[in-house]
Amino acid sequence: MSDHHKFGTHLPRSAGESLLFVLVISLISVNIIPVIISGLSIGFTLDMWLGVLRVLPLLWVVVVAVVLLTRKPAMWLTGLVVRKGDSFRAHIFADTLCSVLLISVILTVVGTWIGTWSLTSGPLVHFFESWPRNFMIAFVVEALLAQPLARLAMRGYHRRVDRRSDATAQTA
Known part of the structure; x- marks a missing residue:
């Protein structure tokens, strides 16, 4: 699959899809990153995990807000690192890092x-x-788990949408 094709199938195509993409990534991240960070800070105990669960709803809302707040600056930083002809992986790595x-x-x-x-x-x-430490934990979770799973979900969603669109075009 070409890099150009991956930009259209693995990433959101609209504002609604972007919101869904952010929600998937943030749900995965907020259920893993704070648990690891808290566990390393105060120990991996049932009380620690229950404490994280209590703040999870508020933390998730704040994470989504921070993601949306930092999106444009992150895109600007990413643009300093990669160019238009760089590979899909280079763009994803730089965007995740920024x-x-x-x-x-x-x-x-x-x-x-x-x-x-x-x-x-x-x-x-x-x-x-x-x-x-927090940066490295978040980067590893994002780069190796949350974002790849969200891109996989987006790819599956786009396959279904594109198949439906192709079937509709053929019957018209």
Whole structure:
């Protein structure tokens, strides 16, 4: 499959599809990343996991908002790294890297506030200790799990839509 074809089948084609894409990625990410980060910070216990589950709905809404807020800056950064003729993989890697970079900066602070239900200076004071680990965890989950699964879902969705469209065109 050509790189040009992958841009049209593996990625959203409309605003509605983009929202669905973000929702799939964020649902996967928000169920894995905070659990790993919290577990590494305070230990992997049932209490830790239940604590993450309690804040998950709010955290998910905040994650989606941060993704939408950082989308244009991430695209601008990605444009500094890749060019139009670069491969699909190069574009996806750079976009994932730039997106996770920006999102992780914000969520290292805001996510801690949500997770602890406390607006303290702690996440700011310890930012440079916490952020590199948080970034790497988020990048690995995004690059190896969340985004590939979302692209796979998008590809399956586009196959069904395109088949339906082709069948409609043939009967017309």
